[in-house]
Amino acid sequence: xxxxxxxxxxxxxxxxxxxxxxxxxxxxxxxxxxxxxxxxxxxxxxxxxxxxxxxxxxxxxxxxxxxxxxxxxxxxxxxxxxxxxxxxxxxxxxxxxxxxxxxxxxxxxxxxxxxxxxxxxxxxxxxxxxxxxxxxxxxxxxxxxxxxxxxxxxxxxxxxxxxxxxxxxxxxxxxxxxxxxxxxxxxxxxxxxxxxxxxxxxxxxxxxxxxxxxxxxxxxxxxxxxxxxxxxxxxxxxxxxxxxxxxxxxxxxxxxxxxxxxxxxxxxxxxxxxxxxxxxxxxxxxxxxxxxxxxxxxxxxxxxxxxxxxxxxxxxxxxxxxxxxxxxxxxxxxxxxxxxxxxxxxxxxxxxxxxxxxxxxxxxxxxxxxxxxxxxxxx
Amino acid sequence: xxxxxxxxxxxxxxxxxxxxxxxxxxxxxxxxxxxxxxxxxxxxxxxxxxxxxxxxxxxxxxxxxxxxxxxxxxxxxxxxxxxxxxxxxxxxxxxxxxxxxxxxxxxxxxxxxxxxxxxxxxxxxxxxxxxxxxxxxxxxxxxxxxxxxxxxxxxxxxxxxxxxxxxxxxxxxxxxxxx
Numbered sequence: 001x002x003x004x005x006x007x008x009x010x011x012x013x014x015x016x017x018x019x020x021x022x023x024x025x026x027x028x029x030x031x032x033x034x035x036x037x038x039x040x041x042x043x044x045x046x047x048x049x050x051x052x053x054x055x056x057x058x059x060x061x062x063x064x065x066x067x068x069x070x071x072x073x074x075x076x077x078x079x080x081x082x083x084x085x086x087x088x089x090x091x092x093x094x095x096x097x098x099x100x101x102x103x104x105x106x107x108x109x110x111x112x113x114x115x116x117x118x119x120x121x122x123x124x125x126x127x128x129x130x131x132x133x134x135x136x137x138x139x140x141x142x143x144x145x146x147x148x149x150x151x152x153x154x155x156x157x158x159x160x161x162x163x164x165x166x167x168x169x170x171x172x173x174x175x176x177x178x179x180x181x182x183x184x185x186x187x188x189x190x191x192x193x194x195x196x197x198x199x200x201x202x203x204x205x206x207x208x209x210x211x212x213x214x215x216x217x218x219x220x221x222x223x224x225x226x227x228x229x230x231x232x233x234x235x236x237x238x239x240x241x242x243x244x245x246x247x248x249x250x251x252x253x254x255x256x257x258x259x260x261x262x263x264x265x266x267x268x269x270x271x272x273x274x275x276x277x278x279x280x281x282x283x284x285x286x287x288x289x290x291x292x293x294x295x296x297x298x299x300x301x302x303x304x305x306x307x308x309x310x311x312x313x314x315x316x317x318x319x320x321x322x323x324x325x326x327x328x329x330x331x332x333x334x335x336x337x338x339x340x341x342x343x344x345x346x347x348x349x350x351x352x353x354x355x356x357x358x359x360x361x362x363x364x365x366x367x368x369x370x371x372x373x374x375x376x377x378x379x
Numbered sequence: 380x381x382x383x384x385x386x387x388x389x390x391x392x393x394x395x396x397x398x399x400x401x402x403x404x405x406x407x408x409x410x411x412x413x414x415x416x417x418x419x420x421x422x423x424x425x426x427x428x429x430x431x432x433x434x435x436x437x438x439x440x441x442x443x444x445x446x447x448x449x450x451x452x453x454x455x456x457x458x459x460x461x462x463x464x465x466x467x468x469x470x471x472x473x474x475x476x477x478x479x480x481x482x483x484x485x486x487x488x489x490x491x492x493x494x495x496x497x498x499x500x501x502x503x504x505x506x507x508x509x510x511x512x513x514x515x516x517x518x519x520x521x522x523x524x525x526x527x528x529x530x531x532x533x534x535x536x537x538x539x540x541x542x543x544x545x546x547x548x549x550x551x552x553x554x555x556x557x558x
Contacts, residue, residue: 112537151440
């Protein structure tokens with residue numbers, strides 16, 4: 001019987017020859033991940049209550065931004081990983097299963113190294129064709145939110161196709177990282193030569209057969225197959241009510257903005273800062289608009305300083321926040337007042353777009369199509 | 380130990396969210412008071428009429444929305460013995476099992492009426508509608524996960540498991556010393 005990628009990963013972790021969707025199995029965890037701000041403080045008291053110690057400290061990673069997991073080669077194809085943080089699914093870009101779990105469940109992982117899971121159905125998204133300039137993995141993601149909706153719980157999204165093969169690891173991570181918006185457990189991309197090279201560059205010791213071992217078998221059963229011609233996609237905007245109500249930028253332009261934000265979690269790795277810089281070079285952020293930028297990590301900030309990207313952004317009027325700041329009104333930028341939460345004030349609406357779209361909108365002072373800026377048709 | 384749940388069905392529609400199960404406005408009250416508001420906005424008599432072992436039968440996306448363990452705790456407090464649904468939010472599904480409430484995917488929700496008498500065997504994967512005589516096969520909850528449910532949830536389960544491991548380690552040590 002042919003298996004999907006997620007079935008292969010879970011079968012290995014559960015010590016079984018094969019598993020099928022709907023099976024509930026207990027998996028050995030290869031890596032437990034926490035964010036520094038939210039992890040240890042919640043887990044330690046629970047471990048104490050149990051009188052337990054950490055099952056294997058060499059398998060526990062505490063980071064301040066998820067991108068560190070990739071930069072330090074923690075994400076290996078075929079690995080089964082658990083996170084104490086809700087949105088860590090960028091690991092899927094490495095063919096690595098990483099799903100988020102609650103504090104009590106992560107306490108169980110830390111004490112025993114194991115967790116139960118229901119083998120998910122797989123939704124296969126096949127993307128063919130070259131993504132047009134100015135359209136990014138995030139735009140694919142918002143398009144998919146509209147196409148697949150946000151109720152894909154107990155499922156895994158698997159991406160494949162010629163479009164994916166052409167994407168950098170950074171773009172692949174942006175694509176898999178938004179699985180939570182689709183309501184899915186996680187998302188996966190089978191590793192290829194690009195993946196293995198990225199792991200080697202990050203200092204990881206990688207089995208050269210990994211790309212052959214960790215992919216869905218031909219004929220494996222996917223519950224849903226969704227075919228997309230990527231060459232016809234345009235930039236997308238996710239509207240305030242729900243990502244499922246995303247629209248093509250051509251139908252969503254015009255809303256006035258007060259603040260624009262390109263930041264950590266999913267938005268400010270090096271390639272994304274470079275996207276923003278491409279739009280903002282020799283241009284200015286609109287009067288009355290604040291553009292905040294928080295590079296994903298210290299390493300990202302150093303590289304973006306060395307290559308001039310940050311200079312371009314700052315000269316355009318962007319304000320830099322500390323690295324790995326995960327929201328514009330994070331406590332790193334001051335304390336919250338009544339009505340504010342980590343993302344916004346309760347009266348504010350938040351739109352989501354790619355770094356190109358956010359940068360173009362910051363220049364125009366309203367939600368704007370970035371393509372005229374990239375083509376030199378707008379100033 | 381196999382636990383079979385037997386009770387009356389309460390049928391609910393699609394998209395029953397966690398705030399309907401545990402309304403935010405009453406969250407600060409102790410459970411014996413806040414549980415009275417469970418499902419109140421759609422089934423006003425539910426909390427007063429539900430009996431021990433009753434079974435919820437819902438449509439799609441049961442338990443979606445905010446991450447709220449009280450949604451499961453309120454159902455357990457009121458005596459609900461199992462939840463069957465066409466689909467669950469991931470958070471509710473995991474919370475239910477980790478807090479000791481069997482949750483089973485059940486594609487035939489529209490064949491059940493409120494008041495039908497159901498018998499659910501989670502480990503066997505059997506659901507029987509005594510009223511209509513129909514029987515259904517569902518994805519079973521295996522023994523190793525039923526232990527979590529039977530122990531009353533993940534934390535009590537872990538306590539028991541770790542205590543047993545410590546006891547065995549001590550016994551081993553004593554055996555080794557005796558030899």
